[in-house]
Amino acid sequence: MEVNCKQSLTIFCLITVLFSACTGDNERPLPDVSGISAPFEVQRFEQALFQMDTTDFSSALQQLEEKYPAFTPLFFTSILQAGPLDNPSPEQLAYMRGFVASPVYRAVYDTTQMVFPDTKKLEQDVQQAMRYFRYYFPDIPAPERLVTFNAAFNYAAIIFGDNELGVGLDMFLGPQFDYQRYSPSAAIFSNYLVRTYNKDHLTASLVRVLLDDIFGESTGDRLLDEMIHRGKKLYVLDQLLPHTPDTVKFRVTPAQLTWLQENERNLWAHLLTEDLLYSSRFVDYRKLVEPSPSGAPALPEESPGEAANYIGYLIVKQLMDKNPQLALSDLITYTDAQRLLEQSKYKPPR
Numbered sequence: 188m189e190v191n192c193k194q195s196l197t198i199f200c201l202i203t204v205l206f207s208a209c210t211g212d213n214e215r216p217l218p219d220v221s222g223i224s225a226p227f228e229v230q231r232f233e234q235a236l237f238q239m240d241t242t243d244f245s246s247a248l249q250q251l252e253e254k255y256p257a258f259t260p261l262f263f264t265s266i267l268q269a270g271p272l273d274n275p276s277p278e279q280l281a282y283m284r285g286f287v288a289s290p291v292y293r294a295v296y297d298t299t300q301m302v303f304p305d306t307k308k309l310e311q312d313v314q315q316a317m318r319y320f321r322y323y324f325p326d327i328p329a330p331e332r333l334v335t336f337n338a339a340f341n342y343a344a345i346i347f348g349d350n351e352l353g354v355g356l357d358m359f360l361g362p363q364f365d366y367q368r369y370s371p372s373a374a375i376f377s378n379y380l381v382r383t384y385n386k387d388h389l390t391a392s393l394v395r396v397l398l399d400d401i402f403g404e405s406t407g408d409r410l411l412d413e414m415i416h417r418g419k420k421l422y423v424l425d426q427l428l429p430h431t432p433d434t435v436k437f438r439v440t441p442a443q444l445t446w447l448q449e450n451e452r453n454l455w456a457h458l459l460t461e462d463l464l465y466s467s468r469f470v471d472y473r474k475l476v477e478p479s480p481s482g483a484p485a486l487p488e489e490s491p492g493e494a495a496n497y498i499g500y501l502i503v504k505q506l507m508d509k510n511p512q513l514a515l516s517d518l519i520t521y522t523d524a525q526r527l528l529e530q531s532k533y534k535p536p537r
Contacts, residue, residue: 228333229313230335232258237293258347319428352396390431402519414495437500447491479493
């Protein structure tokens with residue numbers, strides 16, 4: 188359902204607010220995690236998959252499952268949706284073999300190997316994030332393994348088994364890879380999404396899927412509930428990846444980040460004056476909390492999608508900065524969005 192722009196959107200005037208989302212006098216100090224052990228390894232399932240002997244596919248599939256006993260059934264059953272592996276039919280085997288032997292997907296695999304000739308940097312980045320994770324969440328088992336795969340652009344990042352991570356490397360091939368040639372009309376290949384399909388966003392995508400698993404779904408259906416819930420995850424993401432650019436963490440362009448910073452007060456006023464903050468009509472605020480080319484028509488065209496999540500992040504950040512005794516793990520059970528808002532005493536700067 189389309190909603191017409193209202194005259195009140197003139198509140199988004201050209202006022203520059205001298206404010207940065209990532210600095211503040213009361214900001215929590217960055218902990219030293221250099222002494223925290225974080226065992227972590229990367230296993231390249233896609234290499235074993237595309238190097239299979241397709242002339243004796245049934246035997247090669249059995250060997251693959253012996254090497255990756257947890258991931259192989261998950262890959263073919265859930266990711267490729269080829270059916271169970273316990274007694275595959277000739278049709279299933281033909282489908283799975285067809286994927287491995289496909290010239291199209293083998294070409295994508297070859298590109299993956301050129302973009303990711305090794306995973307040393309990826310392993311270091313995720314391992315460092317897991318050190319912070321172990322520091323902030325000592326009671327939650329941290330992932331110790333990452334399995335890489337190619338899956339016809341079906342999945343970017345997953346969590347499976349005993350808190351293990353998986354990443355579809357074909358979703359991070361960078362701007363030189365022409366995603367739209369494979370399916371120009373596919374929504375997942377829209378420009379605003381494709382610009383995040385690069386190495387810079389890989390580790391953040393993995394941490395996001397881990398936080399989605401930990402925090403679960405929002406307990407309410409109002410915009411306030413959603414933006415606080417997502418803001419909590421953004422705040423934790425910020426702590427686990429302290430050196431990652433804000434454009435990556437908020438999934439915005441530099442111009443969109445500037446827009447958010449300069450229009451914080453205007454955006455907050457708009458959520459209040461347009462009765463959006465307590466709205467339970469998801470259709471009215473969907474673009475404010477989910478990835479989208481922009482926040483239009485509720486917001487100006489130059490605004491990014493997920494703009495309300497940015498405000499949710501600032502609310503949570505203000506709560507945490509004002510209450511240094513609160514642990515990051517407390518945010519998991521801090522589910523009353525209204526109470527969190529009130530205790531944060533959030534007020535956008537003038």
